Amino acid sequence: MSKIRRVAFELKEYEFEEPFRITGWVHNQAKNIEITLELENGAIGKGEASYSYRVNGEMISALLAMQDDVEEMLKGMDVKNYRKIFNVIDGFSRTAPSLKAGVQFAVLDALSVEIDLPVYQILGGATNKIKTDKTVGIDEMEKMVEKAKKLYYTQGFETLKIKVGENLKEDIEKITAISEATKGASYIVDANQGYSPKEAIQFAKAAYDNGVNIVVFEQPTMWNNHDGLKLIRENSPFPIAADESAKSKYDVFELVKNGCVDFVNIKLMKSGISDALAIVELAKTVDIGLMIGCMSESSLGINQSVHFAAGTGAFLYHDLDSHLLLKEEKFRGKFTQNGQEISL
Ligand code: MN
Secondary structure, eight states, X not given: OOBEEEEEEEEEEEEEEEEEEETTEEEEEEEEEEEEEEETTSOEEEEEEEOOHHHXXXXXXXXXXXXXXXXXXXXXXXXXXXXXXXXXXXXXXXXXXXXXXXXXXXXXXXXXXXXXXXXXXXXXXXXXXXXXXXXXXXXXXXXXXXXXXIIIIISOOSEEEEEOOSOHHHHHHHHHHHHHHSTTOEEEEEOTTOSOHHHHHHHHHXXXXXXXXXXXXXXXXXTTOHHHHHHHXXXXXXXXXXXXXXXXXXXXXXXXXXXXXXXXEEOHHHHHHHHHHHHHHHHHHHTOEEEEXXXXXXXXXXXXXXXXXXXXXXXXXXXOOHHHHBOOSSOOOSSEEETTEEEO
Protein backbone atom coordinates (compact mmCIF):
# COMPACT_ATOMS: atom_id res chain seq x y z
CA MET A 1 0.00 0.00 0.00
CA SER A 2 1.29 3.43 -0.90
CA LYS A 3 -0.57 5.17 1.91
CA ILE A 4 1.31 7.38 4.35
CA ARG A 5 1.86 5.77 7.78
CA ARG A 6 4.30 8.10 9.50
CA VAL A 7 5.78 11.61 9.20
CA ALA A 8 8.89 12.50 11.20
CA PHE A 9 10.82 15.78 11.47
CA GLU A 10 14.45 15.94 12.59
CA LEU A 11 16.46 19.10 13.23
CA LYS A 12 19.83 19.14 11.43
CA GLU A 13 22.48 21.80 11.95
CA TYR A 14 25.20 22.63 9.44
CA GLU A 15 28.10 25.08 9.64
CA PHE A 16 28.98 27.23 6.64
CA GLU A 17 32.55 26.69 5.35
CA GLU A 18 33.01 30.44 5.87
CA PRO A 19 30.62 33.20 7.00
CA PHE A 20 28.24 33.95 4.12
CA ARG A 21 27.33 37.62 3.91
CA ILE A 22 24.46 39.22 2.00
CA THR A 23 22.83 42.63 2.41
CA GLY A 24 22.04 43.06 6.11
CA TRP A 25 22.73 39.43 7.15
CA VAL A 26 25.63 37.09 7.87
CA HIS A 27 24.96 33.36 7.86
CA ASN A 28 27.27 31.11 9.88
CA GLN A 29 24.98 28.18 10.38
CA ALA A 30 22.01 26.52 8.74
CA LYS A 31 19.25 24.81 10.69
CA ASN A 32 17.20 22.57 8.47
CA ILE A 33 14.43 20.08 9.09
CA GLU A 34 14.86 16.65 7.60
CA ILE A 35 11.50 15.13 6.77
CA THR A 36 10.96 11.38 6.68
CA LEU A 37 7.73 10.04 5.28
CA GLU A 38 7.03 6.34 5.66
CA LEU A 39 4.44 4.44 3.68
CA GLU A 40 2.42 1.46 4.92
CA ASN A 41 4.61 -0.84 2.82
CA GLY A 42 7.76 0.53 4.47
CA ALA A 43 8.93 2.70 1.54
CA ILE A 44 10.62 5.91 2.71
CA GLY A 45 10.50 9.36 1.14
CA LYS A 46 12.88 12.13 2.23
CA GLY A 47 12.59 15.88 2.07
CA GLU A 48 14.23 18.93 3.62
CA ALA A 49 12.90 22.26 4.79
CA SER A 50 15.48 25.05 4.91
CA TYR A 51 13.43 27.67 6.71
CA SER A 52 13.86 31.42 6.29
CA TYR A 53 12.96 34.05 8.85
CA ARG A 54 14.33 36.75 6.54
CA VAL A 55 12.19 35.89 3.53
CA ASN A 56 9.28 33.78 4.81
CA GLY A 57 8.99 34.96 8.42
CA GLU A 58 9.38 31.36 9.59
CA MET A 59 10.71 30.23 12.99
CA ILE A 60 12.34 26.83 13.27
CA SER A 61 10.72 26.01 16.62
CA ALA A 62 7.26 26.64 15.19
CA LEU A 63 7.95 24.42 12.18
CA LEU A 64 9.30 21.57 14.31
CA ALA A 65 6.21 21.75 16.51
CA MET A 66 4.00 20.99 13.49
CA GLN A 67 5.18 17.40 13.09
CA ASP A 68 2.21 15.67 14.74
CA ASP A 69 -0.36 17.88 13.05
CA VAL A 70 1.18 17.25 9.62
CA GLU A 71 1.21 13.51 10.29
CA GLU A 72 -2.42 13.64 11.37
CA MET A 73 -3.36 15.51 8.17
CA LEU A 74 -1.55 13.11 5.84
CA LYS A 75 -1.98 9.74 7.51
CA GLY A 76 -3.78 7.32 5.21
CA MET A 77 -3.38 9.49 2.09
CA ASP A 78 -1.97 7.73 -0.97
CA VAL A 79 1.20 9.22 -2.50
CA LYS A 80 0.02 8.02 -5.94
CA ASN A 81 -2.62 10.77 -5.65
CA TYR A 82 0.01 13.35 -4.86
CA ARG A 83 -2.05 16.32 -6.08
CA LYS A 84 -4.58 15.60 -3.33
CA ILE A 85 -1.78 15.72 -0.77
CA PHE A 86 -0.34 18.90 -2.35
CA ASN A 87 -3.75 20.56 -2.02
CA VAL A 88 -3.87 19.76 1.69
CA ILE A 89 -0.32 21.02 2.27
CA ASP A 90 -0.99 24.20 0.25
CA GLY A 91 -2.60 25.55 3.41
CA PHE A 92 0.94 26.14 4.72
CA SER A 93 1.81 28.53 1.87
CA ARG A 94 1.72 31.63 4.06
CA THR A 95 2.88 30.22 7.39
CA ALA A 96 5.36 27.45 6.62
CA PRO A 97 6.35 27.46 2.94
CA SER A 98 9.68 25.71 3.48
CA LEU A 99 7.94 22.90 5.33
CA LYS A 100 5.37 22.73 2.54
CA ALA A 101 8.26 22.29 0.07
CA GLY A 102 10.01 19.57 2.06
CA VAL A 103 6.83 17.59 2.75
CA GLN A 104 5.64 17.87 -0.85
CA PHE A 105 9.00 16.65 -2.09
CA ALA A 106 9.05 13.79 0.43
CA VAL A 107 5.71 12.71 -1.03
CA LEU A 108 7.20 12.65 -4.53
CA ASP A 109 10.31 10.89 -3.23
CA ALA A 110 8.23 8.15 -1.61
CA LEU A 111 6.21 7.79 -4.84
CA SER A 112 9.48 7.63 -6.75
CA VAL A 113 10.62 4.69 -4.59
CA GLU A 114 7.21 3.06 -4.88
CA ILE A 115 7.00 3.15 -8.70
CA ASP A 116 10.77 3.06 -9.34
CA LEU A 117 10.85 6.27 -11.35
CA PRO A 118 13.09 9.21 -10.45
CA VAL A 119 11.28 12.35 -9.28
CA TYR A 120 12.55 14.40 -12.21
CA GLN A 121 10.76 11.97 -14.53
CA ILE A 122 7.58 12.04 -12.46
CA LEU A 123 7.74 15.83 -13.04
CA GLY A 124 8.17 15.49 -16.79
CA GLY A 125 11.76 14.46 -17.47
CA ALA A 126 12.46 17.50 -19.65
CA THR A 127 16.24 17.12 -19.25
CA ASN A 128 18.74 15.16 -17.19
CA LYS A 129 21.54 17.73 -17.17
CA ILE A 130 21.70 21.22 -15.71
CA LYS A 131 24.47 23.70 -14.88
CA THR A 132 24.67 25.66 -11.65
CA ASP A 133 26.40 28.89 -10.80
CA LYS A 134 28.32 29.52 -7.58
CA THR A 135 28.02 32.52 -5.28
CA VAL A 136 30.48 35.16 -4.10
CA GLY A 137 29.19 36.73 -0.87
CA ILE A 138 29.80 40.32 0.18
CA ASP A 139 33.40 40.87 1.29
CA GLU A 140 36.33 43.24 0.75
CA MET A 141 36.96 43.88 -2.94
CA GLU A 142 40.25 41.94 -3.13
CA LYS A 143 38.68 38.88 -1.54
CA MET A 144 35.66 38.96 -3.85
CA VAL A 145 37.93 39.24 -6.90
CA GLU A 146 40.10 36.32 -5.70
CA LYS A 147 37.04 34.16 -4.99
CA ALA A 148 35.56 34.96 -8.41
CA LYS A 149 38.83 34.07 -10.15
CA LYS A 150 39.04 30.77 -8.27
CA LEU A 151 35.45 29.85 -9.15
CA TYR A 152 35.80 30.82 -12.81
CA TYR A 153 39.32 29.65 -13.69
CA THR A 154 40.01 26.82 -11.21
CA GLN A 155 36.55 25.37 -10.59
CA GLY A 156 35.06 26.11 -14.03
CA PHE A 157 31.87 27.96 -13.05
CA GLU A 158 30.84 30.01 -16.10
CA THR A 159 28.11 31.92 -14.29
CA LEU A 160 28.97 33.63 -11.01
CA LYS A 161 26.44 35.02 -8.62
CA ILE A 162 27.72 38.23 -7.02
CA LYS A 163 26.17 39.68 -3.88
CA VAL A 164 25.92 43.48 -3.67
CA GLY A 165 23.54 45.97 -2.09
CA GLU A 166 25.30 47.45 0.93
CA ASN A 167 27.28 50.31 -0.67
CA LEU A 168 26.52 51.60 -4.16
CA LYS A 169 29.90 53.21 -4.92
CA GLU A 170 31.91 50.23 -3.65
CA ASP A 171 29.58 47.78 -5.38
CA ILE A 172 30.19 49.43 -8.78
CA GLU A 173 33.95 49.23 -8.15
CA LYS A 174 33.68 45.59 -7.05
CA ILE A 175 31.58 44.34 -9.97
CA THR A 176 33.84 46.18 -12.42
CA ALA A 177 36.99 44.69 -10.88
CA ILE A 178 35.46 41.18 -10.86
CA SER A 179 34.41 41.58 -14.49
CA GLU A 180 37.90 42.65 -15.53
CA ALA A 181 39.47 39.72 -13.63
CA THR A 182 37.12 37.04 -15.01
CA LYS A 183 36.59 38.01 -18.64
CA GLY A 184 34.11 35.73 -20.40
CA ALA A 185 32.07 34.96 -17.28
CA SER A 186 28.38 35.81 -16.88
CA TYR A 187 27.09 37.41 -13.70
CA ILE A 188 23.87 37.18 -11.77
CA VAL A 189 24.01 40.20 -9.49
CA ASP A 190 21.86 40.04 -6.37
CA ALA A 191 21.28 43.12 -4.21
CA ASN A 192 18.92 41.33 -1.79
CA GLN A 193 16.65 44.42 -1.57
CA GLY A 194 19.59 46.67 -0.65
CA TYR A 195 19.13 49.60 -3.04
CA SER A 196 16.61 52.35 -3.44
CA PRO A 197 15.17 52.34 -6.96
CA LYS A 198 17.39 55.30 -7.92
CA GLU A 199 20.51 53.55 -6.60
CA ALA A 200 19.61 50.38 -8.49
CA ILE A 201 19.27 52.30 -11.75
CA GLN A 202 22.62 54.02 -11.11
CA PHE A 203 24.24 50.64 -10.42
CA ALA A 204 22.86 49.05 -13.58
CA LYS A 205 23.84 51.97 -15.81
CA ALA A 206 27.37 52.16 -14.37
CA ALA A 207 27.90 48.39 -14.72
CA TYR A 208 26.60 48.54 -18.30
CA ASP A 209 28.92 51.46 -19.15
CA ASN A 210 31.83 49.47 -17.66
CA GLY A 211 31.02 46.49 -19.91
CA VAL A 212 29.96 44.07 -17.15
CA ASN A 213 28.07 41.07 -18.56
CA ILE A 214 25.13 40.95 -16.14
CA VAL A 215 22.58 38.38 -17.28
CA VAL A 216 20.18 38.91 -14.35
CA PHE A 217 19.93 41.76 -11.82
CA GLU A 218 18.13 40.21 -8.89
CA GLN A 219 15.85 41.88 -6.35
CA PRO A 220 17.47 45.34 -6.44
CA THR A 221 14.92 46.90 -4.10
CA MET A 222 12.47 46.07 -1.28
CA TRP A 223 10.21 43.06 -1.80
CA ASN A 224 7.01 45.07 -1.36
CA ASN A 225 8.02 47.94 -3.66
CA HIS A 226 6.46 46.76 -6.90
CA ASP A 227 6.38 50.29 -8.34
CA GLY A 228 10.09 50.58 -7.60
CA LEU A 229 10.85 47.28 -9.31
CA LYS A 230 8.90 48.44 -12.34
CA LEU A 231 10.78 51.74 -12.45
CA ILE A 232 14.10 49.90 -12.26
CA ARG A 233 13.02 47.45 -14.95
CA GLU A 234 12.12 50.31 -17.30
CA ASN A 235 15.46 52.04 -16.72
CA SER A 236 17.89 49.12 -16.45
CA PRO A 237 19.81 47.79 -19.44
CA PHE A 238 19.81 44.38 -17.68
CA PRO A 239 16.89 41.99 -17.03
CA ILE A 240 15.35 42.48 -13.58
CA ALA A 241 14.44 39.46 -11.43
CA ALA A 242 12.19 39.20 -8.41
CA ASP A 243 13.29 36.91 -5.59
CA GLU A 244 12.06 38.11 -2.19
CA SER A 245 9.09 39.73 -4.00
CA ALA A 246 8.08 36.44 -5.62
CA LYS A 247 7.08 33.85 -3.05
CA SER A 248 3.69 32.47 -4.10
CA LYS A 249 2.06 32.08 -7.51
CA TYR A 250 -0.15 35.04 -6.56
CA ASP A 251 2.92 37.25 -6.05
CA VAL A 252 4.22 36.30 -9.47
CA PHE A 253 0.84 36.94 -11.07
CA GLU A 254 0.80 40.47 -9.58
CA LEU A 255 4.39 41.17 -10.67
CA VAL A 256 3.69 39.99 -14.21
CA LYS A 257 0.36 41.78 -14.49
CA ASN A 258 2.00 45.07 -13.47
CA GLY A 259 5.05 44.67 -15.71
CA CYS A 260 7.55 44.64 -12.83
CA VAL A 261 9.92 41.84 -13.89
CA ASP A 262 11.79 40.18 -16.72
CA PHE A 263 12.75 37.17 -14.57
CA VAL A 264 11.55 35.30 -11.50
CA ASN A 265 13.83 33.42 -9.13
CA ILE A 266 11.82 30.40 -8.02
CA LYS A 267 12.88 28.81 -4.76
CA LEU A 268 11.07 25.73 -3.55
CA MET A 269 11.53 27.01 0.01
CA LYS A 270 9.32 30.02 -0.81
CA SER A 271 6.75 28.30 -3.00
CA GLY A 272 6.74 24.58 -2.38
CA ILE A 273 6.46 22.24 -5.35
CA SER A 274 2.83 23.14 -6.11
CA ASP A 275 3.24 26.91 -6.45
CA ALA A 276 6.58 26.44 -8.22
CA LEU A 277 4.80 24.32 -10.86
CA ALA A 278 2.17 27.04 -11.27
CA ILE A 279 4.85 29.74 -11.59
CA VAL A 280 6.64 27.71 -14.26
CA GLU A 281 3.48 27.54 -16.36
CA LEU A 282 2.67 31.21 -15.78
CA ALA A 283 6.19 32.27 -16.77
CA LYS A 284 6.04 30.18 -19.94
CA THR A 285 2.65 31.65 -20.80
CA VAL A 286 3.75 35.27 -20.53
CA ASP A 287 7.34 34.63 -21.70
CA ILE A 288 9.33 35.81 -18.71
CA GLY A 289 12.63 34.13 -17.80
CA LEU A 290 13.13 31.79 -14.87
CA MET A 291 16.00 30.98 -12.59
CA ILE A 292 15.92 28.61 -9.63
CA GLY A 293 17.64 29.40 -6.35
CA CYS A 294 18.05 28.04 -2.84
CA MET A 295 18.10 29.01 0.83
CA SER A 296 20.59 27.01 2.93
CA GLU A 297 19.71 23.52 1.83
CA SER A 298 22.09 20.61 2.32
CA SER A 299 22.57 18.13 -0.53
CA LEU A 300 19.28 16.53 0.55
CA GLY A 301 17.41 19.78 -0.05
CA ILE A 302 19.32 20.78 -3.18
CA ASN A 303 18.34 17.37 -4.54
CA GLN A 304 14.73 18.61 -4.51
CA SER A 305 15.49 21.63 -6.68
CA VAL A 306 17.74 19.62 -9.01
CA HIS A 307 14.92 17.17 -9.71
CA PHE A 308 12.40 19.98 -10.06
CA ALA A 309 14.62 21.92 -12.46
CA ALA A 310 15.50 18.92 -14.62
CA GLY A 311 11.94 17.58 -14.62
CA THR A 312 10.42 20.86 -15.78
CA GLY A 313 13.39 22.00 -17.88
CA ALA A 314 12.15 25.51 -17.26
CA PHE A 315 15.20 27.41 -16.06
CA LEU A 316 17.75 29.53 -17.89
CA TYR A 317 19.91 29.77 -14.75
CA HIS A 318 20.36 27.48 -11.78
CA ASP A 319 21.68 28.90 -8.54
CA LEU A 320 21.83 25.66 -6.59
CA ASP A 321 25.03 25.94 -4.61
CA SER A 322 24.16 26.06 -0.89
CA HIS A 323 25.29 22.45 -0.37
CA LEU A 324 28.69 23.50 -1.71
CA LEU A 325 28.91 26.22 0.97
CA LEU A 326 28.04 23.96 3.94
CA LYS A 327 30.17 21.50 5.87
CA GLU A 328 28.31 18.26 5.40
CA GLU A 329 29.30 14.78 6.53
CA LYS A 330 27.92 12.95 3.58
CA PHE A 331 26.48 13.79 0.14
CA ARG A 332 22.85 12.67 -0.07
CA GLY A 333 21.65 13.93 -3.45
CA LYS A 334 20.18 11.52 -5.99
CA PHE A 335 22.33 13.17 -8.68
CA THR A 336 25.99 13.47 -9.56
CA GLN A 337 27.94 16.71 -9.71
CA ASN A 338 31.20 17.67 -11.32
CA GLY A 339 31.83 21.39 -10.77
CA GLN A 340 29.01 23.25 -12.48
CA GLU A 341 27.68 20.14 -14.25
CA ILE A 342 24.82 18.29 -12.55
CA SER A 343 23.54 15.02 -14.02
CA LEU A 344 20.66 12.76 -13.15
MN1 MN B 1 18.25 36.40 -4.23
